[in-house]
Amino acid sequence: MSTAPAAPSAPPPLKGGQLVLATIAVALATFMNVLDSSIANVAIPTISGNLGVSVDEGTWVVTVFAAANAVSIPLTGWLTQRIGQIKLFVGAILLFVISSWLCGLAPTLPVLLAARVLQGAVAGPLIPLSQAILLGSYPKEKASMALSLWAMTAVVGPIAGPALGGWITDSYSWSWIFYINIPVGLFAASVTWFIYRKRESATRKAPIDTVGLALLIAWVASLQIMLDKGRDLDWFSSPLIVWLGIIALIAFALFVVWELTDANPVVDLRLFAGRNFFGGTVAISVAYGVFFGNLVLLPQWMQQYLNYRSVDAGLVTAPLGIFAVILAPVMGRVLPRTDARVVATMAFIGFAIVFFMRSNYVIEIDTWHLVLPTLLQGIPMALFFVPLTSIILSGLAPSKIPAAAGLSNFARVFCGAVGTSLAGNAWTDRIALHHERLTEQANANNPAFMQSLQASQSALNVSEAQARGLFDFTVNTQAAMMGLNDIFFASAVIFILIIPLIWITKRAKGGGGGAAAGAH
Structure with a gap:
């Protein structure tokens, strides 16, 4: 242009x-x-x-x-x-x-x-x-x-x-x-x-700029895959995520240096x-x-x-x-x-x-x-x-x-x-995090929780398992x-x-x- x-x-x-x-x-x-x-x-x-x-x-x-x-x-x-x-x-x-x-x-x-x-x-x-x-x-x-x-x-x-x-x-x-x-x-x-x-x-x-383009693709693709799959693979406990992170970091650093020094970046x-x-x-x-x-x-x-x-x-x-x-x-x-x-x-x-x-x-x-x-x-x-x-x-x-x-x-x-x-x-x-906080008191040792569960059973005419299922659904939604x-x-x-x-x-x-x- x-x-x-x-x-x-x-x-x-x-x-x-x-x-x-x-x-x-x-x-x-x-x-x-x-x-x-x-x-x-x-x-x-x-x-x-x-x-x-x-x-x-x-x-x-x-x-x-x-x-x-x-x-x-x-x-x-x-x-x-x-x-x-x-x-x-x-x-x-x-x-x-x-x-x-x-x-x-x-x-x-x-x-x-x-x-x-x-x-x-x-x-x-x-x-x-x-x-x-x-x-x-x-x-x-x-x-x-x-x-x-x-x-x-x-x-x-x-x-x-x-x-x-x-x-x-x-x-x-x-x-x-x-x-x-x-x-x-x-x-x-x-x-x-x-x-x-x-x-x-x-x-x-x-x-x-073939080198710059290759480095661009390398760091963008590595970073995007790392972000998308990190949660599923438990982040840096996964060797794949670690390697993706390393590749993204190195490729990005090389990309910056190369693009700043190349005549046609x-x-x-x-x-x-x-x-x-x-x-x-x-x-x-x-x-x-x-x-x-x-x-x-x-x-x-x-x-x-x-x-x-x-x-x-x-x-x-x-x-x-x-x-x-x-x-x-x-x-x-x-x-x-x-x-x-x-x-x-x-x-x-x-x-x-x-x-x-x-x-x-x-x-x-x-x-x-x-x-x-x-x-x-x-x-x-x-x-x-x-x-x-x-x-x-x-x-x-x-x-x-x-x-x-x-x-x-x-x-x-x-x-x-x-x-x-x-x-x-x-x-x-x-x-x-919120699910853990909302359910930390929801156990058989908590009289208030058990009383609430029994009240739900009576009001809805359901079994204890069904009442617990309804409770889990409500907690997940909240x-x-x-x-x-x-x-x-x-x-x-x-x-x-x-x-x-x-x-x-x-x-x-x-x-x-x-x-x-x-x-x-």
Whole structure:
């Protein structure tokens, strides 16, 4: 992308109906990608049951996609130089369609995971290129609006995913959560090619950092497997987990050294020397990891402990999109006249309030009190992506923006995968802790417990074994609720603690729109 024609000879912005149709096509490709990062969330119990595996193993369907996606994102710049921006974008969409078809056909979990790895890998270029293509389609003075439209699709995908996934899983089959990508992808690819085929970027045979790429894959894969399997294998008491940890640590250290010294690094880590890039990227990555980890846990809890159907669990999360969609275009107009740091801070405070509200959930909670925090969460979601993206890209030379967009997206998506694993592990640990505390007095030597058990037998006209079974069920449900509340409270605290990262950055001129526009 660094060899693309200079700005004066770049294709002019699109106009009228062509711009509208192009925006819809590019947005659909983005939507399809981010939708698949969350659409399987509510289907995990169903997929696990149908394929004969545990829910913990089923969660890999989400995490392997995110990990593969994160690894492939940094290759976008190199692939664009070799293939061309439009050919790469359209090709990635078509490969995504094929891999989605393979996911739907998968008869076993290993086959499904392999297809999800392929799907995540080919999806890598879609997010960075969709940003660049949209920014190149709009006039420079409307760069913030282009970013807002992109953010709207990036926000709505994870929101619509659980609702759509739940409805499809309950009404048809979990395979159709992947099959629906086929018509959407074919439409997006054909329209994009029709409009943009004559606006292709220049290409050249750029060198590839094979050592850096191999080290990247090694540490990301080792760390992700360690996090996903650690709990099942009792963490570092398992030789496999120990070796995975060692490989991840050594590969990461070598990766950092190599990328900082190589002439053509696959990931330009020198970008972290900039205050705005460092603060903005770390803030958006940690925040997304916390947000996405909770987005996976919430529908699982509703289905496993509140007996919600997949579709109902998805519908509870759907209101997240209402304010997010309404306010996203507004941000495009407001941000150029506002300090992006103030807006991002408001978003983080909003997230903290929402998670604190959720930390007070009880077993008897009704649907409205589940929906209300989700509805309100749409407000900070709308204030989240665009300001932080503006901060990350501000002050960078136009030639650096593609690499910066790729690296920041890599960090964000990878933290989403790590956040999912950490949230699941933390919830399981907190459930065990609360279960132990709740049952430490539940034994035959405690007269109060035995008296309560006898009262339950009499009231319900059941045997002692049945009464004990009911007690265990109640304790498990309560422990899960208390554990989830702990996760929610910790999430609220994290959002407050990362606010200073926003304020180590410099104010983005014009809300960052000018910098962003450099992606032309």
